[in-house]
Amino acid sequence: MKNLIELHCHLDGSLDLKTSYKLAMNRGIIDKDMEFEDFKKRMTVSSDNASLEEFLSCFELPISILQDEEALTISTAKLIKNLRKDKVVYAEIRFAPQFHTQEGLTQEEAVKAVLEGVKDARSLHKDIKVQIILCMMTDDPAGKNFNENKETIEVAKKYLKKGVCAIDLAGNEANLADYKELIDYAKELGVPYVLHAGEVDYPKNVELAIEYGAKRIGHGVNVVNDEEILKKLVDSKIPLEVCVTSNIQCKTQPSYEEHSIRELFDKGVKITLNTDNRTLSNTTLNKEIKKIMKHLNFTKKEVRKMMINALNNSFLNEKDKDRILDKF
């Protein structure tokens, strides 16, 4: 399918394999004699039945590669090239700047390096547009990284509409209420936000995300277990960013056939379809479309509706939205 919109794609989980292999080799992050196939195994979940531990362990290597400006810039540009190959015309790529300060970069420098990658890709590929979402991270106990998260909001404010379009809260799902002060701060600064919520069986977080005024909700699929909150979600018209393969690999949904995206769509929730982590999950938006058409009987028309939902609820300006809508 062409003219796709991708709103939920993590940079670290979506790195180009060959490029990362070279970057890792040059930086001495992997052994000189490590074969490409072995490298690939460390970057990619082995099957849809992998453990959650294996899923999370696949982020370690990408994060250690992305600790300098050059690596961030090259990796971002290469991801955009791959998005374009997948027929994506507009994407919002997200990453957590606080994960890229281990070798001395500041959060702002990490953001600037990623924006440089967007610029580089833009000069080569005029037919795809990209904006960046900055992720705050949950931590245990909540509040442990309060200052880092606050800094992420401030950097987002500084680069808002200059390549950055919003912030997010990602990481192991925790009680959203513990992050309200930060969300209020973002609101105060006029920084829009999307929020990961309801990925694990925690529908209450979806209710909080609605109450806090999230522009969109990351995953949210477990809201299906709570009729009352589900109704609130439908009424709110806040869309879910659904990532089917990722949910199955993280074991928050049982299988493609039983994934709640079908029920949520049929009950009137605004659904957008996304990849979450392209490399880690070995997927693309076109692959996700094929899977839901095959296992959940989605029609092309229904998939198109998801893309229009995504476009309408993206952070793209109205002029560009209309331009892309014309292609549908």
Ligand SMILES: [Zn+2]
């Ligand atoms: Zn995510």
